[in-house]
Amino acid sequence: MTAVRIPPTLRAEVGGERQVEAHGATVREVLEDLARRYPALEQHLFEDGEVAPFVNVYVGGEDVRTLDGLDTQVNGLPMILLPAMAGGR
Amino acid sequence: MATYRELLQQVKAAIDEVGAADARERLGDALFLDVREQDEWQEGALPGAVHVPRGQLESRIEGLVPDKGRELVVYCAGGSRSAFAAKSLGELGYANVTSLAGGFTDWKRNGFEIEVPRALSSEQRARYSRHLLIPEVGEAGQQKLLQSRVLLIGAGGLGSPASLYLAAAGVGTLGIVDADVVDDSNLQRQIVHSTDRLGEPKVLSAKRTLEGLNPDVEVRTYEERLTSENVERILGDGWDVIVDGADNFPTRYLVNDASVWHRIPVVHGSIYRFEGQVTVFNPFEGPCYRCLFPQPPPPELAPSCAEGGVLGVLPGIIGSLQASEALKLLLGIGDTLQGRLLLFDALAGTFDEVTVKRDAACPVCGEHPTITEYVDYVEFCAGVRP
Numbered sequence: 491m492t493a494v495r496i497p498p499t500l501r502a503e504v505g506g507e508r509q510v511e512a513h514g515a516t517v518r519e520v521l522e523d524l525a526r527r528y529p530a531l532e533q534h535l536f537e538d539g540e541v542a543p544f545v546n547v548y549v550g551g552e553d554v555r556t557l558d559g560l561d562t563q564v565n566g567l568p569m570i571l572l573p574a575m576a577g578g579r
Numbered sequence: 580m581a582t583y584r585e586l587l588q589q590v591k592a593a594i595d596e597v598g599a600a601d602a603r604e605r606l607g608d609a610l611f612l613d614v615r616e617q618d619e620w621q622e623g624a625l626p627g628a629v630h631v632p633r634g635q636l637e638s639r640i641e642g643l644v645p646d647k648g649r650e651l652v653v654y655c656a657g658g659s660r661s662a663f664a665a666k667s668l669g670e671l672g673y674a675n676v677t678s679l680a681g682g683f684t685d686w687k688r689n690g691f692e693i694e695v696p697r698a699l700s701s702e703q704r705a706r707y708s709r710h711l712l713i714p715e716v717g718e719a720g721q722q723k724l725l726q727s728r729v730l731l732i733g734a735g736g737l738g739s740p741a742s743l744y745l746a747a748a749g750v751g752t753l754g755i756v757d758a759d760v761v762d763d764s765n766l767q768r769q770i771v772h773s774t775d776r777l778g779e780p781k782v783l784s785a786k787r788t789l790e791g792l793n794p795d796v797e798v799r800t801y802e803e804r805l806t807s808e809n810v811e812r813i814l815g816d817g818w819d820v821i822v823d824g825a826d827n828f829p830t831r832y833l834v835n836d837a838s839v840w841h842r843i844p845v846v847h848g849s850i851y852r853f854e855g856q857v858t859v860f861n862p863f864e865g866p867c868y869r870c871l872f873p874q875p876p877p878p879e880l881a882p883s884c885a886e887g888g889v890l891g892v893l894p895g896i897i898g899s900l901q902a903s904e905a906l907k908l909l910l911g912i913g914d915t916l917q918g919r920l921l922l923f924d925a926l927a928g929t930f931d932e933v934t935v936k937r938d939a940a941c942p943v944c945g946e947h948p949t950i951t952e953y954v955d956y957v958e959f960c961a962g963v964r965p
Contacts, residue, residue, distance in 0.1 A: 498853070572922075576883060577849055577883050
């Protein structure tokens with residue numbers, strides 16, 4: 491089980507939860523598990539078979555783009571989904 | 580019981596002394612400690628000397644000089660106070676201390692170089708006393724802040740606390756870019772403004788508040804929205820640090836590209852509802868905004884605070900963190916948030932941190948940049964790719 495932090499802008503897609511549990515050995519499996527259970531999430535997670543360019547995925551605090559992308563091993567480390575936020579006012 | 584003269588003789592016998600000519604050879608290598616009083620120091624001092632009045636020497640020296648093996652040359656006006664100071668430093672474990680025989684008077688008589696420290700006024704000394712007590716800031720740091728220039732993008736939720744604390748800290752010049760007027764929906768969080776400023780341009784309202792808080796601060800106002808057309812003019816006024824508190828993606832990417840090309844560090848903050856993010860982008864030293872977020876999210880994933888709301892105090896926390904990072908950058912102290920994105924969740928009461936790395940393929944700061952001039956940032960953020 492991996493704890494996945496959901497950003498405020500995607501919480502409506504997971505029933506308002508701040509954090510959800512998901513199964514999978516790799517980032518791909520975890521995100522696919524999430525997409526299966528919360529179909530509205532899918533379009534925000536994947537683009538052309540990769541992590542969508544406007545959302546950052548962190549495993550143990552490291553951006554998976556700097557690791558092995560969707561093939562990054564999760565090893566039970568906490569994950570964070572993070573799109574950019576623009577607000578300042 | 581010894582007389583003063585006898586005691587001074589005993590002390591001088593127990594320490595090492597150095598004459599002015601030999602001491603001059605040590606300029607640049609040894610640390611020169613001036614233990615005279617404030618008014619004497621202000622009249623002139625040895626070049627590069629550090630000032631600690633004799634009465635504060637024991638309590639402050641370990642903060643100022645943690646390395647007890649450092650070569651120290653202590654001086655006062657005539658060589659007596661510095662003799663006692665040298666003895667005391669020896670007792671504190673400083674192993675390489677000499678006292679300047681004849682002191683500053685003899686140094687000057689030899690015609691050796693002196694410098695007149697840029698002194699704080701007595702009002703400034705009182706105003707910044709809590710900074711002067713911190714070894715990492717001190718008089719030199721406070722002088723640095725007074726000569727520093729920070730540009731704030733936005734006089735809103737983040738810009739309010741950031742500008743207030745930077746002004747209070749004595750950052751000498753603050754530039755503020757904002758095209759809006761004060762609206763009553765701002766006052767739940769934008770604490771640099773107030774009810775009697777409704778309808779007033781935000782930059783003018785902020786200027787009144789900040790210059791009222793600290794007369795040492797000059798506020799330069801830019802009553803306009805930052806665009807590709809005016810960014811060169813505004814950045815051309817010369818800034819040490821940019822504090823980004825914009826409320827939209829086109830401005831964020833514009834600030835990023837301009838700051839990379841001008842090599843100005845950016846303290847980035849953003850907020851939404853209960854959550855905020857802070858980091859430092861230091862061009863070519865660390866990642867830039869495009870390394871962190873190569874593309875803005877589609878509009879449905881990127882509601883503004885005007886659309887989604889924000890807890891009033893949240894920008895107070897994030898904007899204050901931005902002020903703290905800006906002061907560290909200006910003073911050159913501590914570990915900044917360069918390479919780290921700090922995530923704050925007010926509702927959960929948690930701070931988390933993720934790593935941000937430079938992207939070798941970054942279109943602006945990477946090895947082979949593909950964006951080398953300003954683009955249409957509105958189009959870019961609407962998903963139109965160049």
